[in-house]
Amino acid sequence: MNTLSDSSKKNGVPERFFPKVDQEWYRRRLSKMILWMFVVFCILLVQLFNLQILQGDHYSSLSENNSIRKQRIQPLRGHIYDRNGLLLVDNRPAFDLYIVPADASPINETAKNLARFISRSPDEISELISSHRGPYGYRPVLVKTDISRDLMGQLMTRRYELPGIVIQTSARRNYTHERFAPHLIGYIGEISSGELMANRYPHKRGGDMVGRVGVERTFEESLSGYPGTRVVQVTATGQVASVLGEDPAVPGHNVHLTIDFDLQLTAQRLLEGKTGAIAAIDPSNGDILAMASSPSYDQRLFSDRISTRQWQKLVSDPERPLQNRVMQSTYPPASAYKIITAMAALEETVFDDKETVFCTGRYRLGDRTFRCWRREGHGHQDIVDALSESCDVFFYDAGKQLGVDRIASYARQSGLGQRTGIDLGNEAPGLVPTASWKRNRFGEPWFAGETLPVAIGQGYNLTTPLQMGMLTAAVANGGSMYKPQIMRFVQNVGGNIEKSTSPEELGRLPASDETLEIIREGLYNVVNHRNGTAYWHVRSDEVDISGKTGTAQVISRLTEEIDLMTTDEISEETRRRLLPHAWFVGYAPSDDPEIAVSVIIEHGEGGASTAGPIAKEMMESYIRGYSLENLMEPLPGSGQ
């Protein structure tokens, strides 16, 4: 080894005049390094020479006869069940028809024969084969997916005139009940090339399906499972001759939902032919018992790789069937919002439970007159009366005294104007207007006259049916605001629980027990008091129901204009589109609630007359089903 002292002495110059380490020293070190590296590269070159030239013939023949191949085994996607273990979604085998170009010769002849069985012309088939034929033609080309068992049988018996055809089995998503909760369960779709490149689904490959919407998407990781591998011996044409070894795929986990099959079916039946949404919630824990949105769509379209035309049709449908109206659509909450205004008025001691307002059917503020929905007026109203008869004037007065920001504060603390946090995508947050919001949005100050419509749930207010349902559930259970849950547990195929949900309390309503008691009394009277808005439509012989009606003006000014037009100026459809939305939120039984329901019917006109009976039937059917389970036990005091 050379050191600096050696070299410096050679030059006869004293060591101390040199820098500690000089160029020459580095040059020697670097030459040494490059020598080492050269040696290593030479070793690689020698091995390349050895493999490619000396043993080239050997490996070349191995490559020609290389018959061992690794194949991928697709995992089965997990099943989806309802809360009682009833199967909703599983998989079914599907048969796909492939053709191996190299084996199909003469191609024109084969194409002609094949065309007799499938709905494609011989030209189309031979074009397909030649355009997808790789350099060797060993790779099977997909001709038709999901052929019927009958067709498969026919093809198999005619194999001799159809050389090269191969039938491969794959799994397809199978929906056991047509159009069952499509907005909640969602659908799957082929993985996109962008997702493949971004490695979002590391175990997926091109052509694989991934959850796109709803439960299928939320629980994609649990449902999808892991692929396995199979080592096979293939023949010269690439067909499997024997299986040498297998590392099986791990099937996906099964997801058990909180929804109740019967109740969901009831909800969907009640919405048939209407546009609207129903959410049913277990107030004791936030479980979603039913989630229906109408119009809906058929998930089967997606499991069969939806065509562009079908997709365009779904997307451009003005009724927007893909939209989950329970959580993705917002509506003015209308009179159902009076629950919030009442809560704020009581808590802020603007009113107590005895003070009354005299309703003359109109309320003056400045030079404007605001009308009560009941033109002749309600007379003396305390807060319970005002809720049960839905007196607008009472809440105008409350609203004027509270001001918009105080109402907004109660609304926000009650979960409005923000996402509920349900584990489904694209939830709408809704809107709770405040003075500063309006300044930011429109650059205008808040006018006192705008607070009045807000106090009765009109104006800028926007809520989703789910938000109103969760609010109702919280009023029903004594003030606990739960996160809405859609999954009870996730179970692996071995039966072990992988994940489960427990009630998650997000907060409490900003109201004392006394306040809530007063509101509940009002909601009870809505249905059960002779003057209540829903007395004639919702009162039930089977169970005590509490609730609140709402009738949301669509475009108030436009309706006024239309009132001035003559009937033949407006088409039936326009008239329908201007009808108000009908709301009903409620719970039952009143004293010990087991279900809370939120119903909206778009352009349903009357909250009590349209939405009310639907909510009533939901609650009755659930309570009935519930008591059926307990039928064996004697029911003390079941006269109620």
Added chain:
Amino acid sequence: MFDRRLVQYFDWWLLLLTLVIAAIGLALIYSSVNAGEVSSSKIHLRQASWLGIGLLVMVSVFLFSYKKLDRWSPVIYTVCIGLLIAVLVVGKTVGGSTRWLDLGLFVLQPSEPAKIGVILILAHYFAKKVSPGGMGFRELLWPLVLSIIPFGLIWMQPDLGTGLLIMLITGSMAFFAKIERRTFLILLAAVLILLPLGWFIIEDYQRTRILMLFAPESDPRGAGYHILQSKIAVGSGMIYGKGFMEGTQNILSFLPEQHTDFIFSVLAEEWGFAGSAGLLILFFLLVSFGLNIAHGCRDDFGTILAFGITSMIFWQSVINIGMVIGLMPVVGMPLPLVSYGGSSVVTSLLGIGILLNISMRRFVKD
């Protein structure tokens, strides 16, 4: 102020060589994912955009003198270690290893930039300690600590290959900066004693991979599968290869990860000995140019830094090619500039950018 010498001393040959190797990589990636496929994949375009981003990073490295890196190296090193810790905490798990950070726009593999971070801090340290007499144990303690931290963090991902690469780079840099003869002999003896012990520390599958080097034919369907298929692909290329997009091993997908770690097998199969020896020579040229820049540099930090980056490229290419041709066990190690992968490509180009920086500023005093 702009100095004309910056352009005068710019190493155009190194840049050209880099671009040639990267272009070969693009062609190979295109062939590996598209040969025999029915639908064409756009993965080569993604690689091309990564190369574009890498070149931008490279150019941005020219803007300031590499001497600034000397002062900044502790900060850069700390950030790299922070990212490696973040991977263990919030990293993205793919196939049992947690190596990636999901940054929304793209997924970062922090062990890649960490290599540069370690090289910088070591160059910073060795530049102060280098002496003709060589370094003793006391001087070597710090470099050991500085490299064992990232090594441990990367090992825990687990990614033993990249972890060991960092140790190899550290060893090479220490060796270059010179280790005292007595110390070197003791260390060598220690490594020779510890190597057999390492055999018992590593996982079963890693042991199997090493055993398969010697007898891949003993288990062609299981553990020996990769190495045997890779050797068949390379060997069957013979002198001139089977032609672009014509490799049967490639088309029939005998090898997984052909566009990443096994990309060299595609080259060897389709372009034969002519092509594979050619790329080998290009890599040797790349390494020689790197060492030449180290030689041309006038200060300790720049010289050692240039050597460190060169040794990174050297070890990575040697280990990757060695693995493909059955001389090294199968470890996850991309071929610099050639294998598909954003973090790897950008890191390689960043490293070469630093080399070019050292070259163009060799006579500039600042």
